[in-house]
Amino acid sequence: MKPPYYAVIFTTRQSTDLEGYDEMAVKMERLAETQKGYLGMDHAREDLGITISYWESLESIANWKAHLEHQKAQALGKSKWYEQYTLRICKVEREYQFPANNT
Amino acid sequence: MKPPYYAVIFTTRQSTDLEGYDEMAVKMERLAETQKGYLGMDHAREDLGITISYWESLESIANWKAHLEHQKAQALGKSKWYEQYTLRICKVEREYQFPANNT
Numbered sequence: 001m002k003p004p005y006y007a008v009i010f011t012t013r014q015s016t017d018l019e020g021y022d023e024m025a026v027k028m029e030r031l032a033e034t035q036k037g038y039l040g041m042d043h044a045r046e047d048l049g050i051t052i053s054y055w056e057s058l059e060s061i062a063n064w065k066a067h068l069e070h071q072k073a074q075a076l077g078k079s080k081w082y083e084q085y086t087l088r089i090c091k092v093e094r095e096y097q098f099p100a101n102n103t
Numbered sequence: 104m105k106p107p108y109y110a111v112i113f114t115t116r117q118s119t120d121l122e123g124y125d126e127m128a129v130k131m132e133r134l135a136e137t138q139k140g141y142l143g144m145d146h147a148r149e150d151l152g153i154t155i156s157y158w159e160s161l162e163s164i165a166n167w168k169a170h171l172e173h174q175k176a177q178a179l180g181k182s183k184w185y186e187q188y189t190l191r192i193c194k195v196e197r198e199y200q201f202p203a204n205n206t
Contacts, residue, residue: 003191007110007112007191007193009110009112009145009155009195011145011155042114042151042153043149043151043153044147044148044149044150044151044152044153045147045149046146046147046148046149047147048145048146048147049147050145050146050147050153050155052112052114052153078201082201084200084201084202085200085201086198086199086200086201087198087199087201088106088110088195088197088198088199089195089196089197089198090110090193090194090195090196091193091194091196092112092191092192092193093192093193093194094191094192095189095190095191095192096189096190096191097187097188097189098181098185098187098188098189098190099187
């Protein structure tokens, strides 16, 4: 992707009650993919979960945050699935690929 | 951490030859912690590896990139350990904590 664009870094510590979590994670990823301005997502989890979503603009991030289905997921995340999380809104200023992507 | 600060998002696909990788990863994390402007690191790996390091300034990122020991690790990463990676330099504009951190 060609900078500048935006990244939302979401780092999480899960709680012990993960009932319904996996289904919701898949649902939210699918829904995010349909949103205007969505550019992609990276995810990995060990003890810490890291999900990074990439967006064209701050407006597209704000729209996704306000999406009704996503709001429901956010509420369940706070009440049930996450013991702790940090969310960072970032402007991606430079990007390097290896092997070099010259297209 | 209080924005603005910087994040380096390093997403990797490993090769099959990981000889020496784990030792180097530990060594580089320890070394990064001693660098001026270093704020912290998050890491998780499943298929994809994600390492995010946080820094006070673009200057501190440039200094870390140019560190001689780190340069050796970067060369080995390209020649041996990584099949593919993407490195993104980001300005963290906003940060939210749950539970809310009011300190």
